[in-house]
Amino acid sequence: MNWAEKYRPRHLSELIGNRESLRQISEWARNWTVDTPPLILYGKPGIGKTSSAYALANDMDWEVVELNASDQRTKGVIEKVAGGSASTGSLTGASRKLIILDEADNLQGNADRGGARAIADVIRQSKQPIILIANDLYGLDATIRNLCTKIQFKALPAKSLVPRLKEICSREEISCSIPALNEIAEQASGDIRSAVTMLYASAIGKDKVGEDDLSISSKDSRASIFDLVSATLGYRQVPSLLDLNFSVDETPDTVLQWVEGNLGVLPDRKKTAAAYQALSRADMYLGYTYKTQYYTLWRYANILMLYGVHDVLKGRNTSFAKIMPPSRWRLMSSAKRLKNLREQLLSDVGRTMHMSASTVRNFYLCPVSLLANTKPESFVRGYNLDADQLNILINDLDLAKNIVKTIDQERKQLEKELKKKKKEEEMLLKKQRKAIKINPSNEPAIQPVDNITHAHKKTDKSDSDTEISSEKEKKSSQSTLFNF
Known part of the structure; x- marks a missing residue:
């Protein structure tokens, strides 16, 4: 059995880090009523969001109903599983049912058509507590975000991971050197699940684990687009923008739109104009790339859009500003949402009037x-x-x-x-x-x-005796009648 699952915390007190977030979750559960809004737990993978939800259910003696990304989360499935669970009581004798929707930010494509609307409907009509879990808060539909209370989980510091790794080694009767544990904690980048998995992979078939025995290649250290845009605009310092860009799973044209969408918040108009000039040159290289199908030109576009903007903004006031998705994306998302609402409305009205939505x-x-x-x-x-x-x-x-x-x-x-x-x-x-x-x-x-x-x-x-006597009388009367 994988150690990440074997040593999954069973109670909130066993989780490490994010004490304030855990306190908010516990308080939410203790004071829960039908009018209490659901929770959204969001943050990077592997930092305890799902474990905290299950630990909460265990502490409160609640039954768990889970719907995750492996399911076909269409409108019908969500209404059948989550909707039915949200409006009925528990069959196991538990006081309540906790409905957990894991990877809620992955509602997309044909498989999840109508899923966001179904979740919003379930939230409005629910008589049971609901927790949504997401890696990216803005990957959730705005309607769902507005209906819920949001609690952020942050990456765990490396020094807080080492004691938990020591505890696991002790329970498995394995000797692991402190430098090896420190290396695993550093490579995990705040991901406790990844740290435990790396320790498990390194300790298979061994009684002692040293630095030479470490198996740390399984950690996927991808950065988010928010990290890259923050570094480009000077809100945070990184050794290399190109290395950070390489670890972000986005194409150059997407990165360009993110950087462009966040330049408008800068107070210095001259520097903003120079930054837009660098972006326009990067956009030219992107155009050449798609026109000639010569993707080596992407490297020049990356350098211009990252270092061109970063060098222009050097020396300015680097106070924090909120990184937002490109405004055109938000407009397109609003238009798409409005279109879906209109189509759903026409479909409902047409079904009642026995005619098609187009009619x-x-x-x-x-x-x-x-x-x-x-x-x-x-x-x-x-x-x-x-x-x-x-x-x-x-x-x-x-x-x-x-x-x-x-x-x-x-x-x-x-x-x-x-x-x-x-x-x-x-x-x-x-x-x-x-x-x-x-x-x-x-x-x-x-x-x-x-x-x-x-x-x-x-x-x-007595009834039978009466019947017998009456029959006898009849017989006797008959015999006297014909006896000459």
């Missing part, structure tokens, strides 16, 4: 919009619309938000009243049962089974 769009969208403006509350209740979908019909986002919020509050109030009524009925039933047990004289007298059986037999016997 509704071409011939009935205007009348439907007029009806929605007349009775927006009825449309929200009938089609289960959110604020964005209602806004498509009435073209008033503030009014749509207020209407949806009011209806959601009414639904929650109705659910509370039904729950309260059900609880009162259960209490009344318990009191009645208790009263019957205390006052058995109030119950109707119940004859023993043997007596009842005997009485029935007696009655049956």
Whole structure:
């Protein structure tokens, strides 16, 4: 069994690092109610996000329902698995069910079509606690981010990994030198799972592990695009921008768009103009590359877009600024999201009216919009619309938000009243049962089974005797009638 799984923490107290994040998770669980928003745990892989979710469930005695990236996370699957779990109680006797959606930032492509909307719907209607786990917070749909409380997990310092590695060696009865443990911790780059895996690979078939025995080639030390853009704009110092760029899994044209999208926040306009000049020259080389299919030219584009911008901005005030995705991406994402909302709305309306979405769009969208403006509350209740979908019909986002919020509050109030009524009925039933047990004289007298059986037999016997005697009388009368 892999040590990373064998020594996975079972309780929150066993996790190392991120104490403030763990405190927030524990407090969220202790104070959880139906109105408490779900959590998003985000950060680099291998730093304890998934382990903390399972440890929390173990500490709180909650049942776990997990949906991860290996599943086909279409709208139907999410509604069936997560949606059903979120609205029903536990069958194992646990107080609650914790729904964990791992790698939630990987909802993309045809396999996950409609998945983001389904997750948002599950979050709104859930009666159980939900935790979403993501490596990239901005890889999640904005609607989901706004519905959740966000908790960041940071990479663990190397010095905090060494004691855990020592503990594992002691439990496995393996002698490992301190320099070897330090080397593993450094190579892991804050990834405890990777550190344990490297120790496991180095210790297979050995009683002692030294620096020469280390197997550290399995660590994937990729950097993020945020690290590269921060270094290019001078927010952080790195030995080599090209080495950092090589470890980022992005093409040069994508990197150029990221750098360009974050130049607008710089206060010095002259330096900003010079930086744009360097980017324009890099863009020319990218154009030559795609035109000639001579990808060696990428190296010149990389040098111009990274060192050209970095050298121009040297010596300026390097106070931190938030790195954001390119603005055009955000606009494209908003347009795509609006299109998906419109298509979903047309599909729902068409299904009710027994016609295709294209027919509704071409011939009935205007009348439907007029009806929605007349009775927006009825449309929200009938089609289960959110604020964005209602806004498509009435073209008033503030009014749509207020209407949806009011209806959601009414639904929650109705659910509370039904729950309260059900609880009162259960209490009344318990009191009645208790009263019957205390006052058995109030119950109707119940004859023993043997007596009842005997009485029935007696009655049956008397009835049969009567029938026999009547038959005898008939026979006797007949005999006297024909006996001359």
